[in-house]
Amino acid sequence: MLNTTVTSELMKLQPTILRFTQTLSAVLKIDAEVVDANLVRIAGTGPYSKFFGKKLNTSSRIFRYILETHEEKVVVKSRTDPLCEGCTNKGTCRETAFLGVPIIIEERCLGVISLVAFTEESRERIKDNVQLFSDYIKHIAQIVVSKVEEKDNIADGLDEVFTNLIENMDQGVLVLDESRRVKYGNQPALTNLNMTRDALNKTEVNIQPLSMHNNELKGHQQHIISLGERQELVVGQFYHAQGHQLFLMAYYQPNSSIAIAESLPQFSTVIGECKKMRQLKTLITRIASSPSSVLINGESGTGKEVIANAVHNLSDRKNNPFIAINCAAIPDQLLESELFGYVKGAFTGASSKGKTGLIQAANKGTLFLDEIGDMSMTLQAKLLRVLEEREVMPIGSNKAVPVDIRIISATNRNFAEMIATNNFREDLYYRLNVIPIHLPPLKDREGDVELLIRFFLEIHTQKIGVGYPGITPEAMNRLNSYHWPGNVRELSNLIEYLVNVVPEGDQIDVDLLPPYFDNVQPKQKVEPIIHDDSAMSLEEMEKIRIEEAIGRLSNRKLVAEELGIGIATLYRKIKKYGLGNH
Structure with a gap:
């Protein structure tokens, strides 16, 4: 008989579990799913x-x-497993492999955490790492249990966690009820819509796709948001969570992008003191005030937008807009209207008020074009005209608008190859590449990993609203020795993940790192603590104390409370000292 009384226990943590599952999938490079006891x-x-x-x-x-x-x-080996016999979906099942672990609390099963493969490559990853992945997911299940126990006595835990998560998101989010009426909006959404929270609560809001076929398309699409009598064209997409519909606005909203740059201290966000980064900072200082175009080249995830921001913040344009747009993330037809804008009636479905393009909106400021190599040849020609004439022609208009902008672009593509194969205009390349900046990959930045780890720990603990956990020397050594193929972005994502799963009051240790770090060879061994042979080691004392408490108390939670540690930490130490049979 399945347990039908525990659905709310996992649902109380749904936003946290969702965010955690997405990060878990990213670090293991396999899709993941969590279900409760009611399936x-x-x-x-x-x-x-x-x-x-x-x-x-x-x-x-x-x-x-x-x-x-x-x-x-x-x-x-799906379909041949005995459990798959008689399955009504056996013929159409896309799953190639499965690893599922129960979430157990006080002999009750709250649900299941599973890894699911849909490709032969993912199947091989599970097959080759069954024990490694299994042990890791079991440990994660205990962390989920500890978080459930922490929330058991909080009646309004769901609302608190759900609202706090949305408020700490960088992109605009609107929460809608079943009738698609807006119940709540976070600050970035209010900024995009140019509204106060009070006004949003009093206004009838309706969201409809610009074209009906948009409902069939994945990813961000244009939507018309009616705010009483006012209408706004907003790029976003719908999600379902917690019985609500969420409308997540794209990061490249014109209104959210047009922000006055803050007066930040020099290089406060450019973290790194290796030789290459010091040289880069010197170069940025020298070229910041120039009006010339800058082309930043570097691998994906190296932080090209951070460098573009630093150039802007050190320039004479720092009090004017810094607008960033990812050319690879936006469909070509949408990118044109985003960049150049359009006039009233320029095309079917166009806003009745027209739209100011990002180029015009960046007047007197800086326009950052990320992944410029993905721009179509047609748009390249129009952008070249902007650079040569210093004016922009909105779609549907016969009148050019003068603009004073500095363009900073970025790419991880090989322009020599693209020019040779007629995929990028050579004349535009030379216009963009007046000042070239090369951003080194993280593996070549000796000594910077630890600085970035400290920086991201501070950033993510503040964002999530938890205490600063610290990190053990062994874990730091393992992270320092990793080759970081995803560069700074991968490091930031991993630190955010670790901040989410580390037990409160504990340090980040090697056992919290994803399984692929087990194969990382430390660059240098951490010096062991030398104990007096005549005295008992701290670990031996800790083991005896835990063993004695387990033998005396029947409940693991009471053991953890007596020892003054979290329940997840207790389970980790039980595994460490081999006390699982007590």
Whole structure:
């Protein structure tokens, strides 16, 4: 008989579990899913990244098996496993492998955390790392248990966590009810809509896609948001979470992008003191006040927008707009209207008031064009005209508008190859590449990883609203020795993940790192603590104290409370000292 009384225990933490699951999937490079004891999807990625809060409508034999037996289940050859026999979806099943672990609390099964492969490559990753992934997911399940126990006595935990998560998001978010009426909006959304929270609460808001076929397309699309009698054209997409609809606005909203640059101290966000970064900072200082175009070249995730911001903040334009747009993230037809704007009636579905393009909006300031190599040849020609004539022609207009902007662009592409294959205009390249800046990959920045770790720990603990956890020398050494193929972005994502899962009051240790760090060889060994042979070591004393408390107290939670540590830390130390049978 399945436990039908614990749905709310996981649902109280749904936003946190969702965010955690997405990060877990990213670091393991395999899709993940979490369901509760009623087979309701709490979180998921890939094909399972929607319909949260809904009961699974397909055959759930493997989940039922785990929930009933409280045992993990691994399937590395789908369709031939005995549990797959009789499955109504066997013929159309896309899953190639599965690893599921129960979430157990006080002999009750709250749900299942699973890794799911949909490709042969992912199947091989699970097959080759079954024990490694299994041990890691079991540890994660205990962290989920500890978070459930922390929230058990908070009646309004869901609302608090849900609202806090949305408020700390950088992109605009509107929360809608079943009738698509707006119930709540965070500050970035209010900024995009040019409204106060009070006004939003009093205004009837309606959101409709610009074209009906947009409902069938994935990703960001243009929507018309009616605010009483006023209408705004906003780029965003709908998500379902916690019985609500969320409208997530794209980062490249014109209104959210047109922001007066803050007067930041020199290089406060350009973290790094290695030789290459010091040389880069010197170069930025020299060229910041120049009106010439800058082209930043570097691998994906190296922080090209951070450098562009630094150039802007050190320039004479720092009190004027800094507008950033990712050319690779926006469909070509939308990118043209975003950059150049349009006049009233320029095309079917155009806003009745027209739209100011980002080039014009960046007047007197800086326009940052990320992934410029993905821009179409047609738009390249129009951008070249802007650079040569210093004026922009909105779509549907016959009158050019003068603009005074500095363009900073960035790419990880090889322009020599693109020019040779006629995928990029040579004349535009020379216009953009007046001042070239090369951003080194993180693996070549000796000594900077630790500085960045400290920086991101501070940033993410403030954003999430938790205490600064610190990090052990062993974990720091392991992170310092990693090759970081995803560069600074990968490091930032990992630190955010670790800040989410580290038990409160504990340090980030090596056992919290994703499994692929087990194969990382430290650059230098951490010197062991030398104990007097005649005295008992601290670890031996700790082991005896934990063993004695477990033998005396029947409840693990009481043991943790007596020892003054979190429940997840207790489970970790039980595993460390081999006390699992006590």
